[in-house]
Amino acid sequence: MYALRTLFNTAIIGSSAILWLFLSGLAAGPFLWLFPGEKGRNVRKFVYFQSRGILFFVRLCSRGFKVSRAPRPQGPCIVAANHASSLDLYCVAALGFDNVVYVTKGWVFRLPFFRFVMHAAGYLDAEKTPPEEMLARCKAALDNGCDIVLFPQGSRKNPQARFKSGAFYLAEMMGVPVVPAAIGGTGEMLPAGSIRLRPAEIILKSFPAVMPGEFTGPLAHLEMARAVKNQIMQFLEETK
Numbered sequence: 601m602y603a604l605r606t607l608f609n610t611a612i613i614g615s616s617a618i619l620w621l622f623l624s625g626l627a628a629g630p631f632l633w634l635f636p637g638e639k640g641r642n643v644r645k646f647v648y649f650q651s652r653g654i655l656f657f658v659r660l661c662s663r664g665f666k667v668s669r670a671p672r673p674q675g676p677c678i679v680a681a682n683h684a685s686s687l688d689l690y691c692v693a694a695l696g697f698d699n700v701v702y703v704t705k706g707w708v709f710r711l712p713f714f715r716f717v718m719h720a721a722g723y724l725d726a727e728k729t730p731p732e733e734m735l736a737r738c739k740a741a742l743d744n745g746c747d748i749v750l751f752p753q754g755s756r757k758n759p760q761a762r763f764k765s766g767a768f769y770l771a772e773m774m775g776v777p778v779v780p781a782a783i784g785g786t787g788e789m790l791p792a793g794s795i796r797l798r799p800a801e802i803i804l805k806s807f808p809a810v811m812p813g814e815f816t817g818p819l820a821h822l823e824m825a826r827a828v829k830n831q832i833m834q835f836l837e838e839t840k
Contacts, residue, residue: 602799609661609797617657624650625713636720639744643721644699651693658687661789664801667694670808673777676742677809680767680778682832683751684787691783692749695806701741703734703750703767722746738770752825763829768812768821777809778824782832784839803839807831 628646636643659665679697681688692700702718706727709718724737738748748770752763771778781804788800815823 605799606796609799610795613657613660614795614797617654620653620657621650624653625717629713629716632720633716640720640722641699643717644701644746647717647721648693648698648700651690654687654690655694658690658789658802661797661799662785662802663799666801666803668805669696670779670806672696672779672806673809675776676745677747677777677779678767678771678774679747679749679781679806680752680763680828681749681781681783682829682836683753684783685790685792687786687790688751688783691786691802691804692781694804695781697747697749699746700749701738701746703738703748735770735773739774742774742776752829763825765821765825768824768828771824772812772821775812777811778828779809780807780828780831781805782807782835784836803836805835807835 632643632646637645679692679695679700681692689702689704701722701724703724703726704718706725709715709723709725722737722741724734726734729737741748748767750767752765752767768778784803784805785800786802789798789802790796810824810828812820812824815821815827817823
């Protein structure tokens with residue numbers, strides 16, 4: 601039964617999800633090209649709308665889909681999430697963040713159509729953007745009311761990898777809160793390097809914001825990274 605469900609998920613639901621991405625992008629592309637909105641806001645809203653559509657298909661593939669959201673901060677924040685699957689980017693939309701700037705790897709910027717969306721939305725290439733420019737552009741995004749989403753583990757291939765400290769250094773420098781976000785089950789549904797959509801239970805949770813001022817000393821951002829990772833990983837371990 602598991603094998604049949606995986607086959608159905610991959611062949612029918614997965615194909616439908618890809619078709620959704622293609623058709624929604626085709627329909628919205630000309631409008632977004634002409635009217636990207638102030639500093640790409642319409643493009644970011646489109647990505648949120650498109651992500652909600654993908655989450656509909658993720659629900660169909662899953663053995664259960666649970667979302668728990670803590671009240672988000674009043675102003676812009678940095679969202680730090682674990683990373684186990686290419687589905688994680690879409691899952692952020694379920695946690696209530698609809699105007700976000702993603703900091704992601706450079707290969708996404710080379711994909712057809714996605715390349716236009718990434719640049720138009722103001723997303724940042726973590727591999728090619730110099731540190732000074734990264735700080736300046738992140739500050740501009742926060743000042744523009746955007747939330748910034750990072751996956752501090754970097755790679756999807758090692759879900760136990762340590763959290764890199766860049767997101768937390770940024771929070772410290774900008775004086776904005778960090779919202780820890782746990783994404784469970786996506787690595788089982790669509791692990792790195794696979795194209796098969798396995799039935800899995802998806803559990804998403806955002807935690808109360810962590811304030812940079814709660815950590816002191818010259819290595820405060822490292823302590824914050826460790827605390828956020830421990831909170832996320834403890835929750836994921838308890839939900840297994």
